[in-house]
Amino acid sequence: MITFENVNKTYPNGTTAALDVSFTVPAGSTVALLGPSGAGKTTLLRMVNRLVDPDSGRITVGDRDISQINPVTLRRSIGYVLQEGGLLPHKRVLDNVALVARLNGASKADARERAQRMLTLVGLDAELGSRFPHQLSGGQQQRVGVARALVGEADVMLMDEPFGAVDPMIRRELQAQTRRLQSELGKTVLLVTHDVDEAFSLADQIVVLRTGGSVAQYATPEELLTNPADDFVADLLGLSDGARDLHVVDRGGRALVTDGSGRFIGRVRA
Amino acid sequence: MKWLSQNWPMVIDLTLDHLWMTVQITVLTVLFAVPLARLSMTNRWLRAVAVVFTNSLYAVPSLALFMMVPVLVGVPLRSTTNVVIVLTLYGVAVIWRSTLDAFDTLPPRILDASDAMGVTRWRRFWSVELPLASPVLVSALRVVLASTISLITVGAVIGVPSLGLLFTDGFQRGITAEVITGIVVVVALGWLLDRLVAVAGAAAMPWRATTPRRSRRLARRVQAQSLRGTDGSAA
Ligand SMILES: Nc1ncnc2c1ncn2[C@@H]1O[C@H](COP(=O)(O)OP(=O)(O)O)[C@@H](O)[C@H]1O
Ligand SMILES: [Mg+2]
Numbered sequence: 448m449i450t451f452e453n454v455n456k457t458y459p460n461g462t463t464a465a466l467d468v469s470f471t472v473p474a475g476s477t478v479a480l481l482g483p484s485g486a487g488k489t490t491l492l493r494m495v496n497r498l499v500d501p502d503s504g505r506i507t508v509g510d511r512d513i514s515q516i517n518p519v520t521l522r523r524s525i526g527y528v529l530q531e532g533g534l535l536p537h538k539r540v541l542d543n544v545a546l547v548a549r550l551n552g553a554s555k556a557d558a559r560e561r562a563q564r565m566l567t568l569v570g571l572d573a574e575l576g577s578r579f580p581h582q583l584s585g586g587q588q589q590r591v592g593v594a595r596a597l598v599g600e601a602d603v604m605l606m607d608e609p610f611g612a613v614d615p616m617i618r619r620e621l622q623a624q625t626r627r628l629q630s631e632l633g634k635t636v637l638l639v640t641h642d643v644d645e646a647f648s649l650a651d652q653i654v655v656l657r658t659g660g661s662v663a664q665y666a667t668p669e670e671l672l673t674n675p676a677d678d679f680v681a682d683l684l685g686l687s688d689g690a691r692d693l694h695v696v697d698r699g700g701r702a703l704v705t706d707g708s709g710r711f712i713g714r715v716r717a
Numbered sequence: 718m719k720w721l722s723q724n725w726p727m728v729i730d731l732t733l734d735h736l737w738m739t740v741q742i743t744v745l746t747v748l749f750a751v752p753l754a755r756l757s758m759t760n761r762w763l764r765a766v767a768v769v770f771t772n773s774l775y776a777v778p779s780l781a782l783f784m785m786v787p788v789l790v791g792v793p794l795r796s797t798t799n800v801v802i803v804l805t806l807y808g809v810a811v812i813w814r815s816t817l818d819a820f821d822t823l824p825p826r827i828l829d830a831s832d833a834m835g836v837t838r839w840r841r842f843w844s845v846e847l848p849l850a851s852p853v854l855v856s857a858l859r860v861v862l863a864s865t866i867s868l869i870t871v872g873a874v875i876g877v878p879s880l881g882l883l884f885t886d887g888f889q890r891g892i893t894a895e896v897i898t899g900i901v902v903v904v905a906l907g908w909l910l911d912r913l914v915a916v917a918g919a920a921a922m923p924w925r926a927t928t929p930r931r932s933r934r935l936a937r938r939v940q941a942q943s944l945r946g947t948d949g950s951a952a
Contacts, residue, residue, distance in 0.1 A: 547834050
């Protein structure tokens with residue numbers, strides 16, 4: 448479980464990135480931080496592993512106040528996936544993954560074996576382990592990034608726009624895989640995204656942030672669609688201009704579904 | 718050729734002297750310059766010193782430094798220590814600055830990822846920062862090697878034995894074969910050590926054998942820049 452209690456953060460240059468933020472990520476569930484660019488999503492995420500410290504307020508991970516935990520120790524107990532994988536370019540793929548296991552005290556042989564298993568788990572050929580990151584496609588690098596976050600067997604995972612840099616088809620594939628892994632492994636996940644579809648596709652609950660770092664609404668996707676708190680939330684979700692509206696049209700006795708721009712996207716199962 | 722057949726033991730002795738000084742200077746240069754570069758990454762005062770030091774040192778002729786260092790440090794003028802100190806200063810001027818540039822341009826996302834995994838500061842330096850800066854370091858090292866090997870010969874003017882002695886002695890006594898031998902051996906030594914560093918560098922950086930064009934271009938540019946600095950004023 449992760450909790451934020453009245454967390455504030457203003458950077459030295461005067462930018463406020465978190466304004467009285469409170470929310471909880473229940474154990475085993477996925478929460479998305481959703482909001483426009485610059486709203487403070489990354490800042491909140493980086494507070495969880497103390498890459499950023501709040502000015503005031505309290506953050507707990509697994510019931511422990513993280514301000515009392517040594518940052519290096521804390522970070523080793525939390526998986527972190529970032530955009531474009533963030534892999535070390537001078538280490539082979541397998542060693543990139545094994546490094547995290549090594550940091551957590553595994554022997555060299557054990558770390559490599561666990562790394563190999565993680566690569567398989569995220570759907571990568573064993574043969575790719577001996578390559579360097581730049582010899583992999585963007586989607587493959589991203590999978591390695593996920594494997595690296597999983598290898599430490601942390602209960603808590605942080606993901607910062609994990610699939611932002613890959614093309615839409617690969618992104619959907621990776622999202623599907625993340626959902627599958629999530630249902631198998633039951634990690635507590637905090638995810639940053641500015642993509643409404645990604646938030647809906649992966650998260651159990653969504654924290655909607657507005658510019659200036661305040662929480663506009665914290666709710667399930669279902670609640671957000673039925674009761675957006677205000678115009679800001681409705682606009683962000685695409686509820687105001689009809690972008691997220693689906694329409695049912697009749698075509699020769701079949702009920703088809705069109706999206707906000709009138710394109711056919713599916714049919715209604717009777 | 719007759720000269721060489723009578724004097725080859727001396728040539729070998731001088732070559733070994735020359736080589737030994739080169740090794741000392743190179744090792745000392747790296748030992749001083751790399752920590753200085755890393756420290757000046759975060760220390761504003763050191764960074765300012767780096768700029769002044771590297772910009773001004775090559776404006777001082779090496780012969781003048783060979784005269785000044787004994788006065789300032791108290792080592793004998795005609796000693797290898799004098800030559801080693803002076804040329805280490807030149808080496809540090811090149812490597813400090815270019816390695817600082819390399820540290821400054823490390824990809825922030827990679828450093829960030831390292832921190833996020835729980836890599837300690839110390840480990841991050843050894844296993845992330847230094848390896849990623851090493852292409853530039855190796856390029857700069859090759860520049861330093863080339864300039865060191867030729868600047869050591871200047872030490873012969875103040876009487877410190879090296880292959881430079883073949884130049885001074887050959888000129889004074891008008892022995893062309895001696896001068897030519899000196900030139901050939903200096904060039905050969907420079908070529909050999911350059912190859913050695915290049916091959917060792919490539920072996921230590923297998924990840925660069927395959928692509929990253931951008932970082933290679935950067936390394937080449939640093940090499941070109943430091944070369945220009947060397948040719949401009951030293952010796
Ligand atoms: N280290 C920093 N120093 C100063 N301002 C920062 C820093 N990091 C982020 N900011 C600013 O804080 C705000 C929130 O940034 P961020 O958390 O990265 O937002 P998001 O991830 O939602 O795009 C932005 O205005 C950003 O420019
Ligand atoms: Mg961000």
